[in-house]
Amino acid sequence: MPELEFSVPAQVGIQDVRAEVMPAGKADVVRSFQRSGSVVAMVGDGINDSPALAAADVGMAIGAGTDIAVEAADYVLMRNNLEDVITAIDLSRKTFQRIRLNYVFAMAYILL
Numbered sequence: 141m142p143e144l145e146f147s148v149p150a151q152v153g154i155q156d157v158r159a160e161v162m163p164a165g166k167a168d169v170v171r172s173f174q175r176s177g178s179v180v181a182m183v184g185d186g187i188n189d190s191p192a193l194a195a196a197d198v199g200m201a202i203g204a205g206t207d208i209a210v211e212a213a214d215y216v217l218m219r220n221n222l223e224d225v226i227t228a229i230d231l232s233r234k235t236f237q238r239i240r241l242n243y244v245f246a247m248a249y250i251l252l
Contacts, residue, residue, distance in 0.1 A: 155242055163189075166182075167191040167194075167195045171192075174197070180196045181195050181196060181198040182216075184202070187208050189205075191212075193209060193213045193214075200215045203217055204220040
């Protein structure tokens, strides 16, 4: 893929882009990233994305997508908006921060 300085992946710091991959190849791409030690998240909305959604560490389906994609995914984004991926990641980070904080307070209470 030719490098464009104003392309979306370049703007967000993604260096390895795979485009126009056949449906069966999407799951293979996910597995190749996993073999290299990466945690892989996949966002998709169609039947052709289902194997990759199931193979990914975190699969997110667009709610307006096919039922098969929704069933294969770990999370379903209810709106047809990719910005919800960022919102979901931020929400999960804040949730884990709150869990850790509650754990610290619970341990302090028990020790007292």
